[in-house]
Amino acid sequence: MSKGTTSEIVLRNLGKTKIKITPIGQGVMQFAGGTTFMKFVYPALTDKESNSIVKTALDGGINWFDTAEAYGFGLSEEKLSKGLQAAGIEDEEVVIATKWMPMMRRAESIRKTIANRLKHLHPYSIDLHQIHMPYSLSSFQKQFDAMADIFEEGHIKSIGISNFSAKQMRKAHEILEEKDLVLASNQVNYSLIKRNIESNGVLDAAKELGITIISWSPLQSGILSGKFHKDKEMFKNQPAVRRLRSRNQIKESQNLIDVLENIAANHKATITQVALNWLVNFHGKIVVAIPGATKANQAESNSRAMRIQLSKNELKEIDEKSRQFI
Numbered sequence: 001m002s003k004g005t006t007s008e009i010v011l012r013n014l015g016k017t018k019i020k021i022t023p024i025g026q027g028v029m030q031f032a033g034g035t036t037f038m039k040f041v042y043p044a045l046t047d048k049e050s051n052s053i054v055k056t057a058l059d060g061g062i063n064w065f066d067t068a069e070a071y072g073f074g075l076s077e078e079k080l081s082k083g084l085q086a087a088g089i090e091d092e093e094v095v096i097a098t099k100w101m102p103m104m105r106r107a108e109s110i111r112k113t114i115a116n117r118l119k120h121l122h123p124y125s126i127d128l129h130q131i132h133m134p135y136s137l138s139s140f141q142k143q144f145d146a147m148a149d150i151f152e153e154g155h156i157k158s159i160g161i162s163n164f165s166a167k168q169m170r171k172a173h174e175i176l177e178e179k180d181l182v183l184a185s186n187q188v189n190y191s192l193i194k195r196n197i198e199s200n201g202v203l204d205a206a207k208e209l210g211i212t213i214i215s216w217s218p219l220q221s222g223i224l225s226g227k228f229h230k231d232k233e234m235f236k237n238q239p240a241v242r243r244l245r246s247r248n249q250i251k252e253s254q255n256l257i258d259v260l261e262n263i264a265a266n267h268k269a270t271i272t273q274v275a276l277n278w279l280v281n282f283h284g285k286i287v288v289a290i291p292g293a294t295k296a297n298q299a300e301s302n303s304r305a306m307r308i309q310l311s312k313n314e315l316k317e318i319d320e321k322s323r324q325f326i
């Protein structure tokens, strides 16, 4: 992407908090590659490689990163911290989102594990702490009581959720509102080929309550780069987990990829950049995205997606061509 349709990066508020974030953040789940269940999806990255992804994202204007306890049980957080330190970044210059893993755990574990999160991320603080999924053994009330406690104690600067339905989101908002706190965000799988939040009430609830939607897998694990449509061999060589998840999506999205490619050419951009730009602009400022990367050049390219300016007609055309995925 070069001249022509570039635009400045405008920061957005994370929900109704005062935290300012770029429309695109950097997902760093890939930093746990080679370990735990991640080894079935992503290879291990050396510190040199992960440091380079962090530095490149920052150089591209990205000001925030998304990690989680579940990504290698501290490994992704630790490698993120190493990358930020290597880039000479101070705590107040970056926004960090991490998550508590609720599976088979009670709410007390939120309090018990916060020291670990901070240890792995040291010297950086947690701007957003998210409940990774709505599957704790404890009630929502107890989980948000615990989140509120660690917020009041100053361990985290805002509270979010992930993979919550519209109903669960409204409940979380209600519990926090009673405590005079805000629910900042709901992180869900949202992409041009997975648009169900537009029909299941999640997006409507977010708009109504001022909750930011953080789109995970905004490229649907790389499918929306168009690289697998072009190179079937490359797809065949992907780990089984990725192949099984994506097989049908590749066939079903060929027409959309063609449209994205035409629009990308108008902007001297890539399919990926157009797909990401649509996601963070079509619904105003409510959606932000956190593409992951296994290589620094992907982080560089993805950060540039913030600088394209798609016309209203282009946004509409992409919408029309992907409505089958709502």
Ligand SMILES: NC(=O)c1ccc[n+]([C@@H]2O[C@H](COP(=O)([O-])OP(=O)(O)OC[C@H]3O[C@@H](n4cnc5c(N)ncnc54)[C@H](OP(=O)(O)O)[C@@H]3O)[C@@H](O)[C@H]2O)c1
Pocket: 026, 027, 028, 029, 030, 066, 067, 132, 162, 163, 187, 188, 215, 216, 217, 218, 219, 220, 221, 222, 223, 225, 227, 272, 290, 291, 292, 293, 294, 295, 297, 298, 299, 301, 302
């Ligand atoms: N809350 C949750 O439950 C949840 C679940 C999943 C992910 N997440 C978060 O969301 C982030 C993103 O999700 P994701 O990594 O699953 O999906 P994604 O962002 O849709 O896809 C990332 C993958 O796409 C490929 N890619 C990225 N940029 C590219 C480019 N410019 N050109 C070509 N290929 C490119 C890379 O794959 P290659 O391996 O082919 O290089 C990369 O590993 C994660 O890092 C994590 O922070 C959250």
